[in-house]
Amino acid sequence: MDVYVRRGDSLWYYSQLFKIPQQLIINSNRNINPQTVSVGQLIKIPGFVTVSYQIQPGDTFWSIAESRDLPLDAILLLNPGVNPNSLQTGQTITLPLRVTWRIVNGKQNYDYDTMMKDIRQLQTVYPFLQVSSIGDSVLGRDIPEILIGNGNKRVHYNGSFHANEWITTPILLTFLNDYVLSLTNQNTIRGLVTSPLYEHSTLSIVPMVNPDGVDLVINGPPSEEPYRSNVIKWNNGSTDFSGWKANIHGVDLNDQFPALWELERARNPKTPGPRDYGGESPLSEPEAIAMADLTRRRDFAQVLAFHTQGEVIYWGFQNLEPPETEAIVTVFSRVSGYEPIQSIESYAGYKDWFIQDWRRPGFTVEVGKGINPLPLTQFDEIYEKTLGIFLSALYL
Known part of the structure; x- marks a missing residue:
């Protein structure tokens, strides 16, 4: 919601008027010096939208304010003329109008366009969210990153590395939505006050690493050639892509990282296909390159990659993980009921590379149970079980 500064106004005054933490208002207006706001400047107030109201007989600003539990000056501020x-x-x-409802509806076939629409709307209502592109997919789709938080501890979550695991994208964005609702309405999540998390941590979310693959699974093959013909050929002539994990090049993006990549390649397919082909070299795909560049740039303290399925958390790689990782995954397991597994005979994954190169905690969280893509009937259960992990990773 936009307001225009009047004589005597300040960001602190707006925080009191709208009952919004001042830091959220400051972070929603990063181009403005909070100490020197001037008359006529446009200020974004997070957590609110505006609605039109038609004056009824007998209405006064006072009666309208009282009936809607609004400060009188909030109405005056929005109606200067x-x-x-x-x-x-x-x-x-x-x-x-204070926003108290979710913008994200995760219980639908959540393709790339749906995600981008939700991200744009979230950023409009919550302008303290910073949204940027980390790179492009093979088909030229922006891969968005969302940043939230004011703290020095940098934590990263990602989803939809694998195309038919796309339910992880709306799960992540539902958490983000609940987090911003909690911050702006000053409500708790599971009894936890979230403002200290915001001040302690900066959270990076890449909700859909593999947008071309997700759209392939949900919407079918693209119209562009040779991509359309190729994916149908690699899928044995079928247009049912429900078993497809790879990107549009037929490369498995979670087999693309230089962490014993050669061992993973030796035992996996050598040609493009729905799953497990790691490409001809590490980091050959634009989506994997974008994730690697982001990780180097942000210098994360901890990363969590969300996949499906199995209700397990993988937390090690070649015994290179730091000692604190086991204590962290023990908490994740306690709050989710998921089983912690140190490692399996698997290489070249994103969290493997992160552990190997940074020697910091990295996790692959396999949410839900069943056959991918998991049905949306599991959405609520998955969300409730992973919510504790989302919160704990910011807190620990």
């Missing part, structure tokens, strides 16, 4: 002493029946004014 309206004389409150001469309201006319039928006249339209603007009212602030």
Whole structure:
């Protein structure tokens, strides 16, 4: 919601008027010096939208404010050209409306366009979210990263490395939505006050690493050639892509990282296909390159890659993980009921590379149970079980 500064206004005053933490207002207006706001400047107030209201007989600003539990000055602020002493029946004014509902509806076939629409709407309502592109997919789709938080501890979550594991994307964005609702409404999540998490940590989320693959699974093959013909050929002539994990080049993006990549290649397919082909070299695919570049740039303290399925958490790689990792995964297991497994005979994954190169905690979280893609009927159960992991990773 946008307001225009009046004489005597300040960001602190807006925080009191709208009951929004001042830091969220400051972070929603990064181009403005909070100490020197000037008359007429546009200020974004997070957690609110505006609605139109038509004046009814007998209405006054005071009665409208009282009936809607709004401060009178909030209405005056949004209607600078309206004389409150001469309201006319039928006249339209603007009212602030606090957002208390989720924007993200995760219980649908959550393709790339749906995700981008939700991200744009989240950023509009919560402008303290920083959204940027970390790179492009093979088909030229932006791969968005969302940053939230004010702290020095940098934590990273990602989803949809694998195309038919796309349910991880709306799970991640539902958590983000609940997190911003908690911050702006100053409510708890599972009894936990979230403002200290915001001040302690900066969270990076890449909700859909593999947008071309996700759209292939949900919407079918692309119209562009040779991609359309290739994926149908690699899928044995079938247009049912429910078993497809790879990107549109037929490369498994979670077999793309230089962490004993040669061992993974030796036992996996040598040609493009729905799954397990790691490419002709590590980091050959634009999506994997984007994730590697992001990770080097951000210098994360901890990373969590969300996959499906199995309700397990993999937390080691070649005994290179630091000692604190076991204590962290013990907490993750306790809050989710998921089984911690140090390692399996698997290489070249994103968390493997992170552990190998940074010697910091990295986790692959396999959510849900069943055959991929998991049905949306599991959405609520998956979310409830992973919510504790999302919160704990920011806290620990």
